[in-house]
Every structure is written in structure tokens, then in C-alpha cells.
Amino acid sequence: MRMRQKLQLYQFSVIFSMVFALIGFSYNTWRLEVTENNNNIRLACFEMLKELAALEQLVYVAHYDGDVISASPRKGWIKVGLIKDFSYLTSAQVQDNASSLHQTWSNNWESITTSSQSVELVVRDIDKVKDEIKTLLTTLQ
Numbered sequence: 001m002r003m004r005q006k007l008q009l010y011q012f013s014v015i016f017s018m019v020f021a022l023i024g025f026s027y028n029t030w031r032l033e034v035t036e037n038n039n040n041i042r043l044a045c046f047e048m049l050k051e052l053a054a055l056e057q058l059v060y061v062a063h064y065d066g067d068v069i070s071a072s073p074r075k076g077w078i079k080v081g082l083i084k085d086f087s088y089l090t091s092a093q094v095q096d097n098a099s100s101l102h103q104t105w106s107n108n109w110e111s112i113t114t115s116s117q118s119v120e121l122v123v124r125d126i127d128k129v130k131d132e133i134k135t136l137l138t139t140l141q
Contacts, residue, residue, distance in 0.1 A: 038140045044089035045133045048098075051086070052126050055079040059126075062112045063119045073109050080105045083129065094132045101125040 055076060062071035080102050087098035104125045108118035 034141055040089055041091075041140060042137065044086045045094075045137055048083050048086045048090070048094075048133060049130065051079045051083050052130055055083070056123060056126050059112055059119055059122050063116070066113060068113060073112070076105060076109055076112075087129075090133070091136050094129065094136055097125070097129045097132045101129055 058071045058076050058079065061067050062073075062076075065071070084098045084102045087095045101122070104121050108115070108121055111118040112122065
């Protein structure tokens, strides 16, 4: 009888150890996936913030300085495209705001140098994307 109790205790400890190891491994795998996803989101957000700042500067240079050489609309299209592309690595809200910025740029890029309203619309959408990025960054686990 004593041997049987020892065998049952041994079996129980082996089963418990296996379950504990499986739970630990599963948690570690999940945590690594979440961390990698968060790192990708952070990196995309930081790159977007840099491109948003560069786009805002480009808009101001084109409008206030009238310098269409250094503030070429082609550079603006590239920045808006990068912002939209990076947004796919973030959240649905950031994607929506980046698409809205893309549309606003598409509608207003030709009049940036002459129209204050065009500048205001583009800068407003830039600010919306920035705000949504900041909100997303504060919610990461």
C-alpha cells in the first residue's frame, strides 16, 4: 500500500509539473507575441510622427515661404503615402485618420501655396493623426 501511495504522489507531481510547464510556456509565447506586436506598432507610430512633422513643415514652407522647390508637392505625396502605409501596422482609428489625411492632401495639395483654408484642412488632419497615435501609444500593454 505504501508503494502505491508513493507512485500516485509521483504521478501527481509529474502531471502537475507538466501542466505548470505548459502554462508557463504558453504564457511566455503569448507575452513574446504581444511584445513583438507592440514593438511593431511603436516603431510604425514613431515613423509616422516623424513623417507627419515633416509634412507639416513642408506645408508651412510651401504656404508661408512660397518655396515650392524645397516644399515640392511630390515630397508631400511621398510623405502622405508613407503615413498611410505605416498606418496599416497600427489601429483602425489611425488608419481611418491617415486615409482622411491622404484624401485631404489629394483635394488640397495644389492650393497649399495660395490658400490658408487648404493649409488649415491639411494641418487639422495631421493633428488628428497625431492625436490618435498618442492615444494608441498610451493603450499598449
